[in-house]
Amino acid sequence: MSDTIKTRIKAIIAEQAMLEPDQITDEATPEELGIDSLGLVESIFALEEEFDISIPFNANEPDKSDFDITNMGTIIAAVERLVAEKAI
Amino acid sequence: MSGKKDGGKKSARPAAPEDQVDRGLAAPEAACGPEPEARGGLRRVVITGAGTVNALGHDVPATLEAFREGRCGISQLQFRDVERLSIQIGGQIHDWRAEDYFNRQQILLYDKFTQFTLLAARQAVAQAGLNFQGALGLRAGVVLGTAGGGLNTWDENYRAVYEEGKNRVHPFVVPKLMNNAAASHVSMEYGLRGPSFTVATACASSNHAMGLAFQMVRSGAAQVMLTGGSEAMLCFGGVKAWEGLRVMSKDACRPFSANRNGMVQGEGAGVFVFEDLEHARARGAEILAEVVGFAMSSDAQDIVMPSAHGAERAITGAVRDAGLNPDQIGYINAHGTGTAANDKTECAAVAHAFGHHADRLMISSTKSMHGHLIGGTGAVELLACLMALREGVIAPTIGYEEADPECALDVVPNEAREARVDAVLSNAFAFGGLNAVIALRRI
Numbered sequence: 001m002s003d004t005i006k007t008r009i010k011a012i013i014a015e016q017a018m019l020e021p022d023q024i025t026d027e028a029t030p031e032e033l034g035i036d037s038l039g040l041v042e043s044i045f046a047l048e049e050e051f052d053i054s055i056p057f058n059a060n061e062p063d064k065s066d067f068d069i070t071n072m073g074t075i076i077a078a079v080e081r082l083v084a085e086k087a088i
Numbered sequence: 089m090s091g092k093k094d095g096g097k098k099s100a101r102p103a104a105p106e107d108q109v110d111r112g113l114a115a116p117e118a119a120c121g122p123e124p125e126a127r128g129g130l131r132r133v134v135i136t137g138a139g140t141v142n143a144l145g146h147d148v149p150a151t152l153e154a155f156r157e158g159r160c161g162i163s164q165l166q167f168r169d170v171e172r173l174s175i176q177i178g179g180q181i182h183d184w185r186a187e188d189y190f191n192r193q194q195i196l197l198y199d200k201f202t203q204f205t206l207l208a209a210r211q212a213v214a215q216a217g218l219n220f221q222g223a224l225g226l227r228a229g230v231v232l233g234t235a236g237g238g239l240n241t242w243d244e245n246y247r248a249v250y251e252e253g254k255n256r257v258h259p260f261v262v263p264k265l266m267n268n269a270a271a272s273h274v275s276m277e278y279g280l281r282g283p284s285f286t287v288a289t290a291c292a293s294s295n296h297a298m299g300l301a302f303q304m305v306r307s308g309a310a311q312v313m314l315t316g317g318s319e320a321m322l323c324f325g326g327v328k329a330w331e332g333l334r335v336m337s338k339d340a341c342r343p344f345s346a347n348r349n350g351m352v353q354g355e356g357a358g359v360f361v362f363e364d365l366e367h368a369r370a371r372g373a374e375i376l377a378e379v380v381g382f383a384m385s386s387d388a389q390d391i392v393m394p395s396a397h398g399a400e401r402a403i404t405g406a407v408r409d410a411g412l413n414p415d416q417i418g419y420i421n422a423h424g425t426g427t428a429a430n431d432k433t434e435c436a437a438v439a440h441a442f443g444h445h446a447d448r449l450m451i452s453s454t455k456s457m458h459g460h461l462i463g464g465t466g467a468v469e470l471l472a473c474l475m476a477l478r479e480g481v482i483a484p485t486i487g488y489e490e491a492d493p494e495c496a497l498d499v500v501p502n503e504a505r506e507a508r509v510d511a512v513l514s515n516a517f518a519f520g521g522l523n524a525v526i527a528l529r530r531i
Contacts, residue, residue: 037429038392041334059334060350060428 005051005083009076012050016043026073033072040069053082132365133305134531135376135474137218139211141204142356142458142468143179147211151468152475154457155483156504161458162341162352169324175336179354179459180322197260198273199238200320204357204464205270206277209314213278216361216373218312220278229282229310230274231301232359233293233317235463236326237286238265243325270318274359282310291423293317294358294466295516295524299382301362302526311364316467318357327353333392335427341460343424343453344431344499346490351425354459358467377477378531380511381410387521394430394517399423399437402523406513407441410527415445417527418509419476421469422499423517424453424485425460432494434515439497450507452485452500466516466524473512477530480508 007021014021017033024033030040037059044055044067055078057067068074140147143161144154154161165178186195186203198206209230220228241264248254263269268286275284283304287297294317301315321327330336330353337350368375383405387398407414423434431453439446454472461468472483481504488501511529518524 036393038390041332044334045332057334058337058349060337060348064349 005080006076008050009047009079010072012046013043013072013075016046024072026076027071029071030069047079051079051083051086053079053086055079055082130306131308133302133362133379134365134368135360135379135528136363136368136373137212137214137216137361138358138376138471138474139208139215139360140356140358140468140471141181141207142358142461143181143354144458146207148471151458151471152479155454155472155475156481158484158486158503159457160486161354165322165327167323173324173327173331175327175331175338177338177340177352178322178327179352179356179457179461181355196258197264199241199264199269200355201234201236201238201240201318201357202264202270202273204320204355205232205318205359206273208316208318208357208359209274209277212314212359212361216363218361220280220312224311225279225281227282227311228278228280228313229284229304230271230280230314231283231285231287231297231304232271232274232315233287233289233295233297233463233466234267234270234319235288235290235293236319236321237267237288238269239321239326240323241265243323246325274314278314280314288463289522289524290518290520291425291460291462291465292516292518292522292524293463295514295526296384296522298360298362298379298466298470299384299524299526302379302382305362305364311367313362314359315362316357316359316470317464318467319462319464320355321462322353322355337426340487341426341456342487342489343422343426343456343485344435344492344495344497345488346492348426348428348431351427351455352459354455354461354465356458356461356468357464358470360467360470375531376474377528379526380412380529381406381408381527383409383525385523387523389521391521392519394433395521396433396436396440398521398523399434399515399517400441402517402525403437403441403513403515406525406527410511410529412511412527412529414442415448416511417442417445417449417513418507419473419482419512420449420451421472421483421512421514422451422453423515424455426453426455430517432492434517435495435497446497450482450498450500450505450509452483454483456486456488457483466514466526470514470526470528473514473528476507476509476512477528480506482507482509
């Protein structure tokens with residue numbers, strides 16, 4: 001299941017960044033993928049819609065958010081956690 | 089979608105006009121005489137009336153009292169479906185009873201943004217003591233700013249046809265919701281038969297409107313203009329739309345404070361009477377302040393992220409248009425939204441525009457008290473400029489808790505301050521990169 005979630009997240013990010021899914025590595029930061037602040041907000045919206053979750057994210061204080069956007073790995077882990085919490 | 093995406097990618101974005109920065113305020117032509125007596129055949133423009141309704145009060149005295157006290161008008165929002173919002177605070181006018189001001193037929197025809205406008209206009213015209221019957225009406229008009237227009241009317245009627253499945257709406261839906269409804273009703277109420285229209289430049293709407301009104305009186309195109317702006321966006325759809333951008337605070341508006349976490353919406357209106365100085369003097373009117381300068385600029389860069397260069401060009405342009413020296417500016421009413429991006433960009437623009445004088449002038453954001461009135465915000469904020477010039481009291485930036493090295497200016501934290509200032513600016517910087525700065529001086 002987790003692999004599927006990861007694949008779906010990468011597909012969403014890839015579409016936003018206009019890249020191929022295999023270019024979305026765990027280490028890549030949003031900035032490195034060319035995703036600016038508005039693109040990030042749009043990506044988070046797309047992830048919420050895809051997984052029917054609510055992602056806590058305030059663009060004014062991205063570092064203080066529970067949703068860690070350091071890189072793709074942390075984003076994927078955070079989405080997986082929110083999807084798992086929803087299933088409970 | 090692809091267009092926006094291309095615009096948002098650094099590589100695809102056209103080069104920022106860094107090389108087009110103007111020469112700054114040190115340019116020698118900025119040094120003009122103290123009394124700009126009819127420069128270049130232009131008329132001098134003064135404010136002879138002011139009116140408002142906002143979360144701090146239903147008139148100017150109540151609003152200024154709140155400014156002096158540093159009182160916060162932001163509270164828990166109250167309207168239908170508010171429980172479905174993740175942002176539930178705002179500068180809402182809770183005790184609004186339209187029936188206190190309008191008859192049944194008027195209420196059927198006036199969206200809230202028109203109601204707010206008309207109440208503010210009544211106060212302004214009463215203070216000015218003007219009668220527009222006869223020739224003056226032909227030389228008078230109204231220019232107002234709003235971003236959302238009759239947004240409550242859209243919201244209520246979409247709900248009726250989509251959610252409730254109704255197939256019939258009230259016949260006045262269109263004349264209620266149109267963005268020019270408020271300006272048109274003001275023109276009808278007072279018989280203003282000159283130039284009248286509405287300006288929509290998001291958060292800079294009111295400043296653009298007032299700047300255009302100023303230019304029309306200055307050029308002689310009109311003798312008197314009613315101007316300002318209004319917003320009534322505090323309804324489920326209005327706040328839900330803003331939530332999407334994730335720039336709203338859930339707890340407070342704390343401009344310039346290091347722990348600021350976003351903007352808070354407000355609602356209301358501000359309306360002023362801008363009048364030819366000679367006309368005002370001839371009839372012995374009380375003059376509240378002189379409008380001396382206005383400048384607009386466009387960032388031409390990003391649909392939501394502000395540019396310090398664009399803001400700086402509007403600031404320096406307004407000071408130059410006013411024929412003032414930069415060190416004559418004692419106070420700036422900031423755009424100061426409380427977002428991470430605006431406040432540091434605005435402070436950088438002010439610091440660069442004023443050089444060493446930036447450390448001596450005062451700058452505050454009254455949005456911390458009345459919230460961000462979007463298209464009406466510049467109008468309500470101009471009241472803080474009038475208070476500074478007339479009463480020598482600078483409205484504070486409340487909610488200020490932690491110094492931010494990126495906002496290292498005198499932001500008049502938390503408490504109003506007594507200070508004599510001779511000339512002031514009011515900043516407004518809109519989404520879409522549209523900037524409008526207006527300059528007033530004591531007279």
